[in-house]
Amino acid sequence: MKTITQALAALLCAGAAACVLTGCSNSGGGTAQAATLAPFKEVAIGTDFWSVATPPPAGAKPGDILHAQKRGDAPNGAIGWNVVYVSEIQPGKLIYVSGEIYYPTAAATALRDVVLWNHETAGLGDACAPSRRSAVESGHDRVPAIGALLAAGRVVVMSDYPGLGLPGPALYMAGQPNARASLDMLRVAQKFPDAKASARYVMYGWSQGGQTTMWAEHIGASYAPEFTGLGAALIAPAVRIRELTLNSMTTPTNAGYVISTLPGIQAYAPELKYRDFLTPQGMEQLPALTNGCFDIWDAAAGVQDAYVANALVPGSSWWNAMTAVDNFTPRGSMPFAIFQGTLDTTTPVALTQRERSALCAAGSAVDYNEFAALDHLTVVGEAAARLPAWMDSRFKGQAAASNCGAR
Numbered sequence: 001m002k003t004i005t006q007a008l009a010a011l012l013c014a015g016a017a018a019c020v021l022t023g024c025s026n027s028g029g030g031t032a033q034a035a036t037l038a039p040f041k042e043v044a045i046g047t048d049f050w051s052v053a054t055p056p057p058a059g060a061k062p063g064d065i066l067h068a069q070k071r072g073d074a075p076n077g078a079i080g081w082n083v084v085y086v087s088e089i090q091p092g093k094l095i096y097v098s099g100e101i102y103y104p105t106a107a108a109t110a111l112r113d114v115v116l117w118n119h120e121t122a123g124l125g126d127a128c129a130p131s132r133r134s135a136v137e138s139g140h141d142r143v144p145a146i147g148a149l150l151a152a153g154r155v156v157v158m159s160d161y162p163g164l165g166l167p168g169p170a171l172y173m174a175g176q177p178n179a180r181a182s183l184d185m186l187r188v189a190q191k192f193p194d195a196k197a198s199a200r201y202v203m204y205g206w207s208q209g210g211q212t213t214m215w216a217e218h219i220g221a222s223y224a225p226e227f228t229g230l231g232a233a234l235i236a237p238a239v240r241i242r243e244l245t246l247n248s249m250t251t252p253t254n255a256g257y258v259i260s261t262l263p264g265i266q267a268y269a270p271e272l273k274y275r276d277f278l279t280p281q282g283m284e285q286l287p288a289l290t291n292g293c294f295d296i297w298d299a300a301a302g303v304q305d306a307y308v309a310n311a312l313v314p315g316s317s318w319w320n321a322m323t324a325v326d327n328f329t330p331r332g333s334m335p336f337a338i339f340q341g342t343l344d345t346t347t348p349v350a351l352t353q354r355e356r357s358a359l360c361a362a363g364s365a366v367d368y369n370e371f372a373a374l375d376h377l378t379v380v381g382e383a384a385a386r387l388p389a390w391m392d393s394r395f396k397g398q399a400a401a402s403n404c405g406a407r
Contacts (some may be wrong), residue, residue, distance in 0.1 A: 027322050041067040049082060050126065056086045056094045062180075063087075063187020066096055073135040078102050078150045081192070082131045087184040089162045089177035092107050098165040098182045100131050101188060102146065103155040103195040111198035114189055117143050117158040118182055118205030118212035121238075122294025124263060126171060129165030130158065144206065144235070144384035152388060155197045157185040161212070163267065171210060172264030173241045175325045179215035183224040202231045202391045206380060207347065210237020211292045214355065218328045232338040235383045236347045236376050239355050241265070242322035245259035246312060247348060255306045256297035257346070262318075268323040275308075277318050282306035332363030335400030338391050339383035341374030356404075365402035 043049050045307060049069045056064070064086040074080030080102040087097045103112065115276050122128045133140055149156050161178040163170035171177045182203075187195035205213035211231050238244055245261055248254035259282060266272040281303050288299035300306065312319050340352045344356050349370065359366045367390070371382055394400065 008119055011156075013242050043067045043069040045069065045072075048130070049084070050098065050129075050165055052084055052096045056096060060086045060094055062094070062184045063191070063267045065188060065191055067231075071100070073136070074197060075135065075141070075147045075150055077105055079105050079194075080135070083188055084166065085184060085188045086313070087162065087181040089171070089180050095162060095168065096166055096232050097159055097162050097184070098129060098131050099157065099181075099185050099188065101149060101155065101157045101185070101192060101195065101227075103192070104150055104153060105167055108153075108194075109198035110196075112153055112155045112196050112203040113198050114155045114157060114186060115149050115391060116182060116185060116201050116203035116216075117146075117156060118178075118203060118209030118216070119143075119158060119161075120205075120207035120209050121172070121260075122164065124164070124170050124260060124289050125293060126165050126167075128293035129160040129164055131160050134285060139350050141384075144204075144380055145387050148388040150393070151390060154391075155195045157189050158182075168265035170264055173211060173243075173261055174264050174268040175211055175215045175240070175328070176219065177268070179209075179219055180223055182212050183220060183227070186224060186227050200228050200230055200395065202234065202394050203229065203382075204233035204387060204391075205237065206235040206383075207238045208363075209239070209381055210234040210347075210355075211239045213237070214239050214330065215328060218331055219335060221331065225382060229334045231335045231337070231391065233339070233383070233387055233390065234352075234355070235339045235340065236344055236345045236379050237338070237352060237355060240326045240351065242312070242319065242326050244347065244350055245322065247351070248346075249307060249312065250330065250343075252303045252304055252306075252318055253302050254301035255285070256288075256294075259300055259306065260296050261354075262290060263289065265318070265321055265325065268325065272317055272321055274317070277307060277311040279305055283368040317339065324350070330359045331364040332359070335365040335367070335394065335402070337367045337387070339369050339371070339386070340371070340381055341376065341379035342370060342372050343375040344379065346376040360402075360404035365400040366404050367401045368406075 001121045035327055066084040068083045071080035082100055084096050084098050088094050119130050146156055157182040160183050189195055203213050209368045219231055247257055248258050285300040286294040356366055
């Protein structure tokens, strides 16, 4: 999610095409050591890695890898791969999804625990997929704290989510399909012998990735029971799409976010019609969704009457669909840390506090951290500085701090 348009677009998209697979100056140790791959195809640099025309074959299983391609921009002392893998994004529906895996180049002396990153809003075009972008953008690691996590000996994995990076509709903010694809990256990690990935993981997500993380906690024990989740962290989490959309509809400058949300929900519920939500002026903005990763935010910012009357009221088709996406509750299966800025207008404090209350009620220990004068973007740095130590404590089995009893 995003309304801080120029700053966040610069952070997420600058240098998107540079250094990803070419081994340029940021490559560090990422290209220094060959890896021993499991029996699947390694695609050479220069090949159209993302051109996947066929569905997974009969007998394919979630986490199976179609092919992998070494990245040239892994952090120092690490190796990185892009992967195309199988995910069961809905019961019985297998598709190919793209993602990334990073692990230390040094030989492992024991199994390495896994950190699962769930990414923020990236745009809807395939070129906007995180795996197609540089690991460092505008001087910042694209994945918060990845260098520290790799230096601590962790394996770091992440999914692009269904339809982003590969053919097919992007299921932006659809929740469960993205969580399934994310959890399947734990299975992918098991297929890299040099990674020596354990079955223990901690996950974290920013903005849209907060929804993915919450959904993954909800389904993890049933969808991926072979793995043990030890904790999860939320950074400015965008969890309940109906309430977030209602919040954004009150401000004309957020029309771009609202419009960009609709295709992902429609991909989840194909019976939905744009005309039931958008006025003709709003419909005119739809082509901007494919013009760059974030052009829609600027293009739609001046639209004063983008929504039809009663577009999102109880009983409307879009209300029902978004309610279905939001219809899950925490399991209380692991401790959480939450990082929220008080100046965040994209995911307001009140909505994040609601998720904190739900997690506490489910029985999770929740360490809720609120930062004055920080917003949806600037809170990420504060979270990145604190998360490696918090995750290390989870892997060590230490008791998790909780302020659930505090207001």
